[in-house]
Amino acid sequence: MTEFTCASNPSDAASGGESHVDCSEVIAEVWTLLDGECTPETRNKLRQHLEKCPECLRHYGLEERIKALIAAKCRGEKAPDHLRERLRMEIRRTTIIRGQQLF
Numbered sequence: 001m002t003e004f005t006c007a008s009n010p011s012d013a014a015s016g017g018e019s020h021v022d023c024s025e026v027i028a029e030v031w032t033l034l035d036g037e038c039t040p041e042t043r044n045k046l047r048q049h050l051e052k053c054p055e056c057l058r059h060y061g062l063e064e065r066i067k068a069l070i071a072a073k074c075r076g077e078k079a080p081d082h083l084r085e086r087l088r089m090e091i092r093r094t095t096i097i098r099g100q101q102l103f
Ligand SMILES: [Zn+2]
Pocket: 006, 007, 022, 023, 049, 053, 055, 056, 057
């Protein structure tokens, strides 16, 4: 049975002390970044999630690109067009895969 999930440690979920940010929420935040808004909250949420759940974005092959996007955005720069395009395509593909439950 193959589930397309990226919970870093499912057996640990019951303890539920820290606020867990869902992976799909993080992907949604990346969309916000792509559209040009970088709030401190968004940045911190993404950074923290990347630190706690590296499997998630590495699995999608997005980790490095999202880090580059955050770095550029948080220096107040526009993300380079090619980076935006690639991220859009890859996030859309990821979203479609998750939405259709192909796996
Ligand atoms: Zn994750």
